[in-house]
Amino acid sequence: MSNLGPGRPRLEQRSRRAETPRAEILDAAGELFTTKGYANTSTRAVADAVGIRQASLYHHFSSKDDILDALLAETIAGPVEFAQRLADETVAAAVRLYALALFDLGQLRTARWNLGALYLLPELRTERFEAFRRRRDELREHYERLAGESLSAASLSDEARVLPFRMVETMIGIRSDAGTAPADLDQVIADGIARVVGEAGDLTALRAEATALLARLT
Amino acid sequence: MSNLGPGRPRLEQRSRRAETPRAEILDAAGELFTTKGYANTSTRAVADAVGIRQASLYHHFSSKDDILDALLAETIAGPVEFAQRLADETVAAAVRLYALALFDLGQLRTARWNLGALYLLPELRTERFEAFRRRRDELREHYERLAGESLSAASLSDEARVLPFRMVETMIGIRSDAGTAPADLDQVIADGIARVVGEAGDLTALRAEATALLARLT
Numbered sequence: 548m549s550n551l552g553p554g555r556p557r558l559e560q561r562s563r564r565a566e567t568p569r570a571e572i573l574d575a576a577g578e579l580f581t582t583k584g585y586a587n588t589s590t591r592a593v594a595d596a597v598g599i600r601q602a603s604l605y606h607h608f609s610s611k612d613d614i615l616d617a618l619l620a621e622t623i624a625g626p627v628e629f630a631q632r633l634a635d636e637t638v639a640a641a642v643r644l645y646a647l648a649l650f651d652l653g654q655l656r657t658a659r660w661n662l663g664a665l666y667l668l669p670e671l672r673t674e675r676f677e678a679f680r681r682r683r684d685e686l687r688e689h690y691e692r693l694a695g696e697s698l699s700a701a702s703l704s705d706e707a708r709v710l711p712f713r714m715v716e717t718m719i720g721i722r723s724d725a726g727t728a729p730a731d732l733d734q735v736i737a738d739g740i741a742r743v744v745g746e747a748g749d750l751t752a753l754r755a756e757a758t759a760l761l762a763r764l765t
Numbered sequence: 766m767s768n769l770g771p772g773r774p775r776l777e778q779r780s781r782r783a784e785t786p787r788a789e790i791l792d793a794a795g796e797l798f799t800t801k802g803y804a805n806t807s808t809r810a811v812a813d814a815v816g817i818r819q820a821s822l823y824h825h826f827s828s829k830d831d832i833l834d835a836l837l838a839e840t841i842a843g844p845v846e847f848a849q850r851l852a853d854e855t856v857a858a859a860v861r862l863y864a865l866a867l868f869d870l871g872q873l874r875t876a877r878w879n880l881g882a883l884y885l886l887p888e889l890r891t892e893r894f895e896a897f898r899r900r901r902d903e904l905r906e907h908y909e910r911l912a913g914e915s916l917s918a919a920s921l922s923d924e925a926r927v928l929p930f931r932m933v934e935t936m937i938g939i940r941s942d943a944g945t946a947p948a949d950l951d952q953v954i955a956d957g958i959a960r961v962v963g964e965a966g967d968l969t970a971l972r973a974e975a976t977a978l979l980a981r982l983t
Contacts (some may be wrong), residue, residue: 582885586804664885667941669802680942709950710957713938717931724883724898731924739928739961747965 569598569607573621576614577660579638585615585668612675615665616635620664626651626671630689638756640696641746645737645757647693648715650765652733655718663719685714694744701745711740788824789815791839794832795878803833803886830893833883837897839902840880843871848907850982856974858914861966863955863975865911866933868983870951873936881937912962915967919963929958 555647575596590611592763594604608614629650633643655663665671671680690712695705714736722728737757738750746753783789797806808829812822826832834977847868851861873881876879883889889898908930913923932954940946955975964971 582887584804586802637897664887667882667885667938668844669800669882706949706953707957707960709939709953710932710935713935714928714932714957716938717928717935720885720931720934721927732927735924735927739925739932742925742963743957745960 568597568599568603572599572604572607572614573618574659577618577662580615580618581660581662581664585611585665590614606757610749612670615670616679618662618674619665619671619676621684622654622658623682625654627682627686627689629764630686633689633693633760636760638734638760640693640700641741641744641753642756642760644690644693644697644711644744645741645753646760646764647690648711648737648740649733649757649761651715652718652736655715656722656728656730656733661719661722663716664723666716666719690715694740697744697746703745707743710743714740714743786815786817790817790822790825790832791836792877795836795880798833798836799880799882800876803829803883803888806834821967823854830888833888834894834897836880837883837889837894838900840872840876841897841900843872845900845904845907847982848904851907851911851978854978854982856978858911858961859962859971860920860974860978862908862911862915862929862962863959863971864978864982865908866955866958867951867975867979870931870936870954873933874940874946874948874951879937879940881934882941883926884934884937908933915962915964921963925961928961932958932961 568635572593576588576593579592579596583592588611590604590608591601593614594601597604608617626647630647631646636643655661670676684741691708694708694711698705700709705758711734717736718728718732721732734754739754741750783792790811794806794811797810798813801810806829807827808822809819811829811832812819814820826835844865848865851865854861858881884901888894909926912926912929916923916925935954936946936950939950952972956972959968959971
């Protein structure tokens with residue numbers, strides 16, 4: 548707070564609960580980008596919300612795009628890493644797919660800000676965000692591979708392999724519309740994914756195996 | 766073009782193919798909002814893209830929000846009306862749900878601009894767009910009712926009733942990521958919805974009934 552000059556009111560009074568200045572900036576930006584909009588938010592507004600000078604913000608991020616890129620990267624890093632860990636497992640693809648969905652859904656539902664709502668920004672289609680797009684494609688490919696294997700094991704054509712990744716991301720729209728999403732939605736969506744890849748019967752065993760796998764790998 | 770003053774270049778050279786000035790404004794706004802972003806687009810930029818004066822634009826719309834509201838209303842009006850027509854039909858709920866999904870998916874896929882990408886704008890959570898949100902809720906409830914009936918007919922619990930509406934909207938993200946979406950995606954998503962509401966076997970008959978119903982009602 549000692550950096551807070553006169554005429555520069557702190558917009559957010561409550562603590563940001565973050566451990567480093569960088570994390571505080573990301574938290575403030577996450578709030579402003581998702582509640583006011585990306586284009587409507589200046590780096591000055593982010594600095595004000597943290598209670599630091601704009602010059603201090605530029606010590607951590609050289610532009611607003613850099614802040615957005617860091618926020619977006621955070622939304623993908625966890626599930627990509629988890630998907631890579633799943634690749635070494637030998638349990639059925641449908642179990643691995645269910646576990647990946649649960650992991651990803653939990654993160655999308657409980658993240659402090661609904662950052663996935665930024666995925667549709669036209670800004671993300673520019674060169675600046677190509678690395679992010681590639682990383683998100685990588686996650687999408689993990690889903691499609693697991694979904695394709697699950698469909699094949701169920702003797703179904705693999706057209707539906709594109710759906711599970713998209714179904715997980717429906718959490719973003721539900722959270723955006725309702726302001727929040729109930730914890731049991733994770734299982735509802737993961738069950739839906741299981742149906743789509745050909746699990747027609749009782750899902751109790753699949754859920755239990757996937758939950759155990761998730762617990763073991765996290 | 767006679768309204769085009771000096772120093773006001775027409776940004777878009779090609780014809781907007783619209784029949785009325787109002788439709789031309791909506792088309793230009795749809796393009797700019799989805800490619801440059803809503804906050805990044807001024808009514809002046811929309812007027813320039815149409816090749817009219819800003820004052821002429823205000824003859825049709827009193828604000829940028831009014832243009833957005835009109836665009837959003839267009840995305841919902843068709844499927845809501847179709848869902849109302851379906852309510853009078855006596856065929857199985859799963860067939861009506863499949864037909865509604867096909868209708869809605871076709872529109873989302875082929876609309877000139879991917880306007881659904883605007884649904885996550887923070888601006889839409891303001892009072893100004895309450896009527897739109899209510900209208901979209903109405904469409905969501907049509908989906909949930911048909912999905913609930915389908916699940917009940919399949920002797921399944923109705924938790925998954927929230928998924929079909931969201932699965933249809935995955936067309937928006939797919940179009941946004943890839944720039945376009947293949948026509949056969951309509952059936953892939955509608956099939957996925959059928960699986961989620963408990964259609965476990967061959968879907969050929971369901972597809973045929975739903976396609977016939979769609980053709981009869983449109």
